[in-house]
Amino acid sequence: MTKRDCYEVLGVGREADEGEVKKAFRKLARELHPDVNNHDPDAEEKFKEAAEAYEILSDPERRQVYDRYGHDGLRRGGQSPNFEGFGSISDLFEAFFGGGGGGGGFGFGGGMGPRPGGDVQVAVEIDLEQAVAGTPVDVRYEVVDRCERCHGNGAEPGTPIKTCDRCHGNGVLQAVSRTPFGQIARTVSCDVCGGDGKVAEKRCSRCNGRGREVLTHAVSVDIPAGISEGQRIRVSGRGHAGDAGGPSGDLFVHVSIRPHERFIRDGNDLVTALDVPAPMAALGAKLVVPTLEGDEDLHVRPGTQPGETYELRGRGMPLLRRPGRRGDMRVIVNVVIPRQLSDEQKKLMQRLADTMTDANTKSEESVFAKLKRVLHG
DSSP: OOOOOOOOOOHHOOOOOHHHHHHHHHHHHHHHOOTTOSSTHHHHHHHHHHHHHHHHSSSSSHHHHHHHHHHHHHHHHHOOOHHHHHSSSHHHHHHHHSGGGGGGTTTOOTTTBBBBOOOOEEEEEHHHHHHOOEEEEEEEEEEEETTTTTTOOOOTTTSSHHHHHHHTTEEEEEEEEEETTTEEEEEEEOOOTTTTEEESSOOOOOTTSSEEEEEEEEEEEETTTOOTOOOEETTTTTTSSBTTOOOOOOEEEEEEEOSSSSSSEETTEEEEEEEEEHHHHHHHHEEEEEEEEEEEEEEOOOTOOTOOOOTTTSSOOOOSSTOOBBBOOEEEEEOOOOOOOOOOHHHHHHHHHOOOOHHOOOOSHHHHHHHHHHHHO
């Protein structure tokens, strides 16, 4: 397969100096980093291509041969880089930058200096009544935090902290890796002090010098009125502690709402059913409807049919971030046919049935229209 021109791969001109070549390669490597570009199946091959172009153009001798004879000239002279010994793109980044692409002379960041702590996620379950009114919830969770004994410095209280002998207080070491395409110099965190530049003369007996430990935290989280199932609340700075003085992560509280025996939530509305005896549905009546905040009167119109819906304005869920606004409550009528009639009731029902006409019993919609409405809403 014909290889692309090295200058084209890196996007530089043939007159580009070493600094421009290095800058172009670093830009490409950032774009192909597995933490950034995890969706491109060709990322590994693209990085190999960019790394080969960089290895050629950053070496004056190889570049001179390439400029005169191309890739064939390098192959004949045994100067063509070979990347076949690497198992994955992570190995390639390790060879160039250390730590799978972090750290190193190309400025990818690495494991040195302050790093923010990770986020923590917990789940809470509340009642529908609490979702309507809003409520504080006490949350307990485990988190990696500063050691309470040494306050994060890793030293037994009362003992000194000295400069690291291995890195002489710099926190970093210079390492040279031998690779199939030459020697690569890179900067790595000191393996003794972990990049701090200082070590405890006597390690903390509680955290063994790590400066951090797993603790149980408790925090009260305000659940806002109107919150929905599956929403989450962010509490800044209550996650895992950062490294080397870095900021703590955040706490995310995922909220779920227990099913209610009477009410179903539909967006910002609440839906409930009301049993109405058939005589009351026919004659009309004033009935009491339970809501989440007390009973409400409902005037049922004469001739109310099964499945008819009444609305109680402003008796639904509060709207998040819109104070004073609420959804509605929809009351679906369930007409109850009397059972276990006494002899007197049967006689009354028979007298009523004998007086019925088409005007009393004819539906306002056809059977097929009713079926369609029931099946498809």
